[in-house]
Every structure is written in C-alpha cells, then in structure tokens.
Amino acid sequence: xxxxxxxxxxAALCSMISFVPQAWxxxxxxxxxxxxxxxxxxxxxxxxxxxxYGVGLGEWPLILTNSVCFLLALFILAMTLLPQxxxxxxADKIDPT
Numbered sequence: 001x002x003x004x005x006x007x008x009x010x011a012a013l014c015s016m017i018s019f020v021p022q023a024w025x026x027x028x029x030x031x032x033x034x035x036x037x038x039x040x041x042x043x044x045x046x047x048x049x050x051x052x053y054g055v056g057l058g059e060w061p062l063i064l065t066n067s068v069c070f071l072l073a074l075f076i077l078a079m080t081l082l083p084q085x086x087x088x089x090x091a092d093k094i095d096p097t
Contacts, residue, residue, distance in 0.1 A: 035076065043073045044073045044074050
C-alpha cells in the first residue's frame with residue numbers, strides 16, 4: 001500500500017468518525033441549541049452531492065465515506081430540527097438509560 005492510499009484511508013476514517021462525538025452528545029444531552037441548522041443543511045447537501053459524484057465515477061471510497069458522513073450529518077440536522085418531545089423520543093430509543 002502506498003502513502004497516497006494510506007493518507008486517503010486515514011482521511012476517510014477521520015471524516016466519518018468526526019461526526020460521531022456530536023451525534024452521541026446530542027443523544028446523551030438532547031441539546032442542539034448550539035448547532036446551526038443552516039450549516040448542517042449545507043453539510044448534508046455537500047455529502048449527498050459528493051456521494052452522487054462518487055456514484056457517477058464508480059469510486060467506492062467516495063461513495064462509502066460520503067454516504068456514512070451524509071447519514072451522520074443528516075441525523076444531527078434532523079435532531080436539530082425536531083421539537084424537544086420528538087428529540088427525546090429518538091434519543092430514548094437509541095440510549096434508553
């Protein structure tokens with residue numbers, strides 16, 4: 001494996017993992033007051049477009065990485081937009097403690 005492949009794999013891993021702490025924090029705290037829905041709207045759109053670009057090129061690394069990031073960012077956006085009662089219900093299903 002050459003350094004370019006390693007760098008790309010590490011970049012993909014970092015990109016995918018980067019959303020997990022925010023998503024988990026939302027589930028645990030149920031607080032999204034400091035999250036900008038506009039920013040996450042653009043983020044979700046960007047990941048969707050990158051996924052489509054990867055599909056068009058037939059590039060599985062682009063498709064996989066951006067699909068995972070899309071889903072995590074979409075979850076964060078959805079939780080930001082939900083009313084508190086529904087946010088609590090979703091969070092309780094994921095982490096009932």
